[in-house]
Amino acid sequence: MSFISYLVNGISLGSVYAIIALGYTMVYGIAKMLNFAHGDVIMIGGYVAFLTVSGMGLPPVLGVLISMVVCTVLGVTIEKIAYKPLRMASPLAVLITAIGVSYLLQNIALLLFGASPKAFTSMVSVPAIVLADGQLTISGETIVTIVACIVIMIGLNLFIKKSKAGRAMLAVSEDKGAAQLMGINVNGTIALTFAIGSALAAIAGVLLCSAYPTLTPYTGSMPGIKAFVAAVFGGIGSIPGAFLGGILLGVIENLSKAYISSQMADAIVFGVLIVVLLVRPTGILGKNIREKV
């Protein structure tokens, strides 16, 4: 029974990774850059939810919505100010800028909210379910996180396949010039991608802090890196890959903690990534990169 419990918690943690990984993978697919500040947008999302709900006493749903709006604006602003001017620059310059933005966000949070951890009260009011005569308890946070992840995945897939803006994203991710020749506003599409990724980061931030209720300016950093690993693991640029990579990573991490060693869990996670990349350099569901003639 405890195995099932570890497994379910792993899937829940993995769901958070998957939601964060979506932001990495979508931005990579479209702008061909790694937005290392993405993890810190999660942290900002957590603080906004904390301030609006615990601080101002707003209902959690409203707090989450405000957090999504703030993160969306933040993500689009970062893109416009920091990344857009570098669209023709070398990938290394963009990467360094992204790392810089990450530190900037952490230090702004440090300045605004201080270094002491905030005790985040869970935003989830769904009751836990008790199964197997009380041997297995699944918390409300776990349920909400897994459901949120599934809903987001299905919604995002429908959006990309069925909507005009979604198809524009596919076109831009494949060939910006050709997309522009179709009349697609490439810059607008990139901004939209950042907006969606950042709104999802806000949701991830709230779910993460509800499950692990301490909030500091560095809260987003480690989950951000793990989610990045998940995105690479699943195949960067692939949306189902982000989902699969996130869930697998969460499960591996949780089971390692339970059965091997909690200190070693992260090492095991990264070790598995290295092995997967040695066997499949493009990740589990990654496309083989074809050379253009």
Added chain:
Amino acid sequence: MAMLEVKDLKVHYGMIEAIKGIDFEVNKGEVVALIGANGAGKTTILHTVSGLLQPSSGTVTFEGKDITKMPGHKIVSLGMAHVPEGRRVFAQLSVYENLLMGAYTRKDKQEIQETLDMVYTRFPRLEERKTQLAGTLSGGEQQMLAMGRALMSHPSIILMDEPSMGLSPIFVNEIFKIIEDVSSMGTTVLLVEQNAKKALDIANRAYVLETGKIVLSGDADKLKNDDAVKKAYLGE
């Protein structure tokens, strides 16, 4: 006034001046060919006209409107389509989805459907393969798709960049027949070609480009009989 007017256009890649001040025009209903050796600057000119590149000086006027500084995606809705060099179809999208991307700027579903039917009638192969991923098509089929996709925006002018490049002789003939067809339906064509002989056969007028400069221009029939053109471009 000409439909498309390019005046004193200069384009740089960094410090390199690829286009060194050229003038040309395309009138409504014409097929105008732009011929020149590899690296002469043909693609650069088309990219600048359709807004993928910004010129360092000069103007591009389309239907009386200065589009020199207009973002490329807005130029499409003015009625200009561009079939790029190397076709550049969206390999991960189906043939049908590629064609829909071509109609991205249009709103009326009914009209889009009519254009789609027209494209399928003109390119029956595309209809046969509509659910197939574009990346799995042959080169000639991809060229047809690129042309069909451009037609989906219902353009008044189409810029075509080396549509016959890398195709088998049968497909080359088919592509040129299609260009004549498109033209006879009233669409103006600006055609860039390596295959100067075939291009001059279907064009009304032509410009000859050498390292970023126009060195010759005139009626296609006249250029076909020009000794310098014959020697340099027609292999006679």
